[in-house]
Amino acid sequence: MxxxxxxxxxxxxxxxxxxxxxxxxxxxxxxxxxxxxxxxxxxxxxxxxxxxxxxxxxxxxxxxxxxxxxxxxxxxxxxxxxxxxxxxxxxxxxxxxxxxxxxxxxxxxxxxxxxPEGLSRKRSMMFGTAGLTAALSVYNLKKQGITPPNGKIIVTGASGGVGSLAVAILSHLGFHVTAVTGKEDAVDLLLDLGAKEVIPRAAIDDHSGKPFLKAQYAAAIDTVGGNILATVLKSLNYGGVATCCGLVSSPELHTTIYPFILKGIRLIGIDSVLCDHHLRKEIWEHLATDWRPAKMDxxxxxxxxxxxxxxxxxxxxxxxxxxxxxxxxx
CATH class of the missing domain: 3.90.180.10 (Medium-chain alcohol dehydrogenases, catalytic domain)
Structure with a gap:
């Protein structure tokens, strides 16, 4: 053959x-x-x-x-x-x-x-690793008790594969999503996917050295790492949760322990490469049914x-x- x-x-x-x-x-x-x-x-x-x-x-x-x-x-x-x-x-x-x-x-x-039933091979690849990673991030936020009434969810790198799918899934599930992107031409698309607001990358790239910033978000899905993630951690509400899965900005994270020990912030790493097979099947079932966003095309x-x-x-x-x-x- x-x-x-x-x-x-x-x-x-x-x-x-x-x-x-x-x-x-x-x-x-x-x-x-x-x-x-x-x-x-x-x-x-x-x-x-x-x-x-x-x-x-x-x-x-x-x-x-x-x-x-x-x-x-x-x-x-x-x-x-x-x-x-x-x-x-x-x-x-x-x-x-x-x-x-x-x-x-x-x-x-x-x-x-x-x-899974209801998911074509073509549509499964619309998700692919990016969708699996985005959905694992959402899964972990929900597992930590984050629900729409808790407040806004911020998604960094929102115009990328993982970020855009995270915006779409979260919006589909009723969350108020703040999308962060460095691409001006992606704003309308992100709003169409369900983001309530889109902010520029510079707005979440703090270099003040302050251990805390104004608390604005209940949770975050970070796809870029570096100082963007450090800024996000300082901007979460008390008891907030952040997931991280990317390093396009930087693999380094320079921050303090204050958000963790004074505000109970939780940081969760997301790996879709070797994640448990049963969890993987569960996530694909969600993507085929109740987590499947209408506008992902x-x-x-x-x-x-x-x-x-x-x-x-x-x-x-x-x-x-x-x-x-x-x-x-x-």
Whole structure:
């Protein structure tokens, strides 16, 4: 069996170039489940893998794509049968295991999740890792007792994949959402997704050195890290909760312990790569039903295998808004 794949290769000059190549089933890594991929999606890790970031991908040539939705072709595991519709996100897919930017993947049986009723393969990739991460953030806020009457929820990096989906899900669930973005052209979109107000990034980037700022928010979903997260922590109400899942601003966090010990602030890290399989299934069920926002189509664009590279380049430059899914096969 031959199939097409988007492959990144390393030259002797340590340069990385991508191309569409033809591969065979024998080229795929070991695993119990062979999946024909219909859709994937673009994520920041894919962009890093495509430029040779060894913190993401150690060995080349390599096929990125940390998300995949498709149909089981073969299975050596009784939990999956030929024809089953499945989703694979996270674990090692697209990092050091050949990923979803190909017509076929082969993975361990512990990785796929059966596609919930009411969720198509295409729509599942509108969510993808970004949607799973956003929903895990919402799940943790709710688990900590945050409900709409508690007050405003602030979402940083709101024009990105995780941020825009967090805005959409929270708004759908009745929360008052304040969206933060550095992109003026994303304001109308965020308001259309349900944000009650959109504020510029500079408004939540405090350098005063004060341990506290005016308390304005019951909770936060932070997708950027750095001083933005530090400012958010100083701006939460007593007993507020913040989740963090990104480092696009900075992986460093310079703050004091005062918000935690004097206001009972809680900071929760979100990981969608290795999260519990049962929790993963629960979150996908929510995304297929009661957490499914009505307007998410507005933040989704579609590309194909032969146009992936240009969109990954734009992603690295911070020029993409919302989500991009990749149509792999019919």
């Amino acid at each position: 031959l199939f097409k794949a988007f492959e990144v290769a390393e030259s002797s000059e340590k340069e990385y170039k991508s191309a569409l190549v033809t591969k065979s089933e024998d080229d795929l890594p070991p695993g119990e489940v062979l999946i024909k991929v219909q859709y994937s999606s673009l994520n920041y890790k894919d962009a890093l893998s495509a430029i040779g970031n060894k913190g993401v991908t150690r060995n080349y040539p390599h096929t990125p794509g940390i998300d995949a939705a498709g149909t089981v072709e073969k299975s050596a595991d009784p939990h999956f049968n030929r024809g089953d519709k499945v989703i694979v996100t996270g674990y090692d897919l697209g990092m050091n295991t050949s990923g979803g930017f190909a017509e076929y993947i082969r993975v361990p049986a512990s990785w796929p999740v059966h596609l 507005k933040i989704v664009s579609v590309c194909t295998l032969d146009t992936i590279q240009e969109h990954l380049d734009s992603m690295l430059k911070g020029q993409l808004t919302g989500r991009y899914i990749v149509k792999i096969s019919s």
